[in-house]
Amino acid sequence: MKKHSKILDILFTVAFPVAVWLLMEVLCLIFKQKHVISTMLDVKTIIRNAGIAAVTAFALSFNLKEGRFDLSLGAQRMAGTIIGGLIAMALGLSGLWLLLFAIAFGFLFGFLTGMAFIGLRVPPMVLGVGMALIWEVVPYLVSGGKGLNLFGVEGMTVLTESWFQILVVVVMAVLVFLLMNYTRLGYETKAVQGSQLIARNSGINIFRHAVECYALAGGLVAIAGVLDVSYTTQMAANLGNTSNGVVTANMFVMILGGYIGERTDSSVGIITAAFTLQIFKYGLSLLELSDPLISVINMLVFIGFLVFQANRHKVALAKARKARIALAQKFKAERAAA
Amino acid sequence: MKNKKKANPIKKILESRLFSQLMPVGLLLILVGVFAIATNGRLVTGTSLKIIVNQALVVAIVSTGGAFIFASGNVSLSLGATTVLTATLSVMIYNATGSLVLMMVSAVLIGVVLMATSALLSTALGVRVMYVTIVMMTMFSALQQAILGGSTVAIPTALSQSLEKGGFMYIAFGVFFLICVVLFHFTDIGRSLRFIGTNNLCAEQTGISKKKYLLIAFIIAGVGCGIGALVAVVRGGSVGTNTLTSLNMDCMLALVLGGMSIFGGSKSYVYSGVIGALTVIVLNQGLTMLQVDSTIIQAIRGVAFLALVTLSQVRPKGLPAPEG
Numbered sequence: 001m002k003k004h005s006k007i008l009d010i011l012f013t014v015a016f017p018v019a020v021w022l023l024m025e026v027l028c029l030i031f032k033q034k035h036v037i038s039t040m041l042d043v044k045t046i047i048r049n050a051g052i053a054a055v056t057a058f059a060l061s062f063n064l065k066e067g068r069f070d071l072s073l074g075a076q077r078m079a080g081t082i083i084g085g086l087i088a089m090a091l092g093l094s095g096l097w098l099l100l101f102a103i104a105f106g107f108l109f110g111f112l113t114g115m116a117f118i119g120l121r122v123p124p125m126v127l128g129v130g131m132a133l134i135w136e137v138v139p140y141l142v143s144g145g146k147g148l149n150l151f152g153v154e155g156m157t158v159l160t161e162s163w164f165q166i167l168v169v170v171v172m173a174v175l176v177f178l179l180m181n182y183t184r185l186g187y188e189t190k191a192v193q194g195s196q197l198i199a200r201n202s203g204i205n206i207f208r209h210a211v212e213c214y215a216l217a218g219g220l221v222a223i224a225g226v227l228d229v230s231y232t233t234q235m236a237a238n239l240g241n242t243s244n245g246v247v248t249a250n251m252f253v254m255i256l257g258g259y260i261g262e263r264t265d266s267s268v269g270i271i272t273a274a275f276t277l278q279i280f281k282y283g284l285s286l287l288e289l290s291d292p293l294i295s296v297i298n299m300l301v302f303i304g305f306l307v308f309q310a311n312r313h314k315v316a317l318a319k320a321r322k323a324r325i326a327l328a329q330k331f332k333a334e335r336a337a338a
Numbered sequence: 339m340k341n342k343k344k345a346n347p348i349k350k351i352l353e354s355r356l357f358s359q360l361m362p363v364g365l366l367l368i369l370v371g372v373f374a375i376a377t378n379g380r381l382v383t384g385t386s387l388k389i390i391v392n393q394a395l396v397v398a399i400v401s402t403g404g405a406f407i408f409a410s411g412n413v414s415l416s417l418g419a420t421t422v423l424t425a426t427l428s429v430m431i432y433n434a435t436g437s438l439v440l441m442m443v444s445a446v447l448i449g450v451v452l453m454a455t456s457a458l459l460s461t462a463l464g465v466r467v468m469y470v471t472i473v474m475m476t477m478f479s480a481l482q483q484a485i486l487g488g489s490t491v492a493i494p495t496a497l498s499q500s501l502e503k504g505g506f507m508y509i510a511f512g513v514f515f516l517i518c519v520v521l522f523h524f525t526d527i528g529r530s531l532r533f534i535g536t537n538n539l540c541a542e543q544t545g546i547s548k549k550k551y552l553l554i555a556f557i558i559a560g561v562g563c564g565i566g567a568l569v570a571v572v573r574g575g576s577v578g579t580n581t582l583t584s585l586n587m588d589c590m591l592a593l594v595l596g597g598m599s600i601f602g603g604s605k606s607y608v609y610s611g612v613i614g615a616l617t618v619i620v621l622n623q624g625l626t627m628l629q630v631d632s633t634i635i636q637a638i639r640g641v642a643f644l645a646l647v648t649l650s651q652v653r654p655k656g657l658p659a660p661e662g
Contacts, residue, residue, distance in 0.1 A: 118657065239633060241587045302473055306465045
């Protein structure tokens with residue numbers, strides 16, 4: 001693998017948000033005579049949205065990196081946040097407790113999904129569709145169809161504080177970094193990413209590992225749910241397998257984060273990608289594009305990036321082939337001359 | 339003397355081809371029977387059966403096309419979004435031109451183009467099918483919202499009623515289904531797709547082009563989405579952002595309930611979508627007639643889906659993964 005200097009790696013990482021900010025700044029100045037970031041509110045909004053996107057992408061990455069796409073993550077997010085929130089409110093507890101309860105329930109739903117996966121052993125995407133149908137029903141029934149409403153509830157102000165949201169995201173990033181680099185789980189993740197079959201044959205308990213990944217993803221996605229509800233003050237209990245949209249929308253963050261993180265670390269990559277894409281979306285919204293249109297543009301860029309990802313090795317292969325041919329021709333010419 | 343392991347007779351029956359062919363029909367008949375008794379015959383009255391058939395048509399058409407993709411061992415999550423976007427665009431074309439023929443032709447063409455784009459991204463540009471279908475699902479859905487805003491588009495009521503009375507929905511379904519049966523069970527297309535689903539590597543080594551057949555599968559599914567969109571427009575008269583929101587899930591559910599193996603391969607049948615669609619609607623209708631809460635119906639659908647997927651596959655020793 002090609003090694004780069006640390007400074008180049010840092011520059012490569014920083015280049016993404018800076019380049020996107022510059023692009024959007026130019027576009028906004030040309031078309032709307034506005035700056036992308038002009039007030040503290042802009043900074044706070046970007047930080048909050050990037051935080052939600054980053055935590056969701058962390059949750060996705062636990063399974064998706066190993067080829068499992070859990071389509072029930074959105075339902076776990078909804079169930080964990082609503083049930084955790086309702087319990088905290090019923091007990092008259094503060095926002096911090098809401099977060100802890102949400103994490104606990106998200107973890108529980110993730111754990112149960114993981115147990116279903118190792119028990120039924122059906123493809124993860126198919127399992128996700130079925131589990132989403134089941135998990136969506138739980139918060140709907142528990143809340144009587146009302147969902148969670150934090151408007152005017154005392155003790156929840158801490159959740160809306162920017163410092164608290166930044167703290168949560170930073171703590172999550174550090175935890176994921178430690179988990180992925182200094183624990184058995186991280187070691188096993190790298191092994192299973194390489195080959196599940198070889199990992200199993202070398203003694204790794206892939207069943208336990210899968211359940212751990214599902215449970216951690218559930219806990220993390222519930223944090224994203226709490227960060228979201230702290231701003232919107234309410235979360236609806238949706239039915240009809242519609243809960244996963246918020247999660248799939250952040251798949252781009254995870255994939256781009258993986259690419260950026262190749263030079264540093266995946267946690268750093270995901271946070272950088274989250275900020276990059278939030279600046280991009282924020283800029284588009286300043287251009288007064290509608291949310292669906294922003295989503296379409298975002299997905300088009302995502303497709304472009306996926307195509308690049310799937311084919312970038314071809315450039316290196318073509319270069320290597322060219323070099324090999326040049327070497328062969330040089331050798332042939334030398335022999336002919338001799 | 340060698341100790342030969344006796345094959346478990348129940349396992350043998352469960353894994354037999356005959357069982358996989360008869361089980362979905364049996365399940366449908368059992369459900370009809372149980373709900374007919376439980377609802378004192380209300381489920382099997384002429385009006386009720388007509389409602390069931392009409393409701394099942396869109397799901398049956400789209401999932402019949404989708405069966406070609408599933409047979410190759412791939413899963414498409416964008417069938418619903420493609421159908422709804424196609425319906426929206428075809429209605430807009432009718433409203434702009436006033437031509438029914440143009441609306442019908444454009445619906446099929448739009449469906450094909452949208453699905454073929456998904457296939458080409460995977461086959462020609464190397465993006466994983468899983469990523470492509472998820473991105474396309476999100477993008478088509480957002481595109482429809484961007485086009486419609488909060489409004490709906492509609493064809494004239496007189497037109498939708500005359501098409502419905504003229505039996506357009508049944509003719510469209512019948513023709514498409516017959517063509518699909520021939521293509522799937524009596525031509526190289528179906529055989530090759532099933533072979534790819536059974537053993538991808540082996541199929542390629544015997545000269546079957548996975549890319550070519552995957553593209554064909556997506557194109558046929560696109561035709562299904564186009565015809566499904568037309569039937570949905572004729573039935574509903576209008577299209578909005580809340581139209582057919584559960585179509586994607588219903589198609590997956592229908593294929594599984596209809597006996598299609600989620601891994602594709604030799605135990606794939608093109609009629610799975612039709613039997614499954616009827617089963618899904620009978621389940622919904624029966625439970626609704628018994629005044630079961632719609633929330634609980636969703637949970638029952640989820641449990642039934644997972645139970646049938648589990649039953650329809652041979653449980654792997656390891657965990658499902660691309661390498662096996």
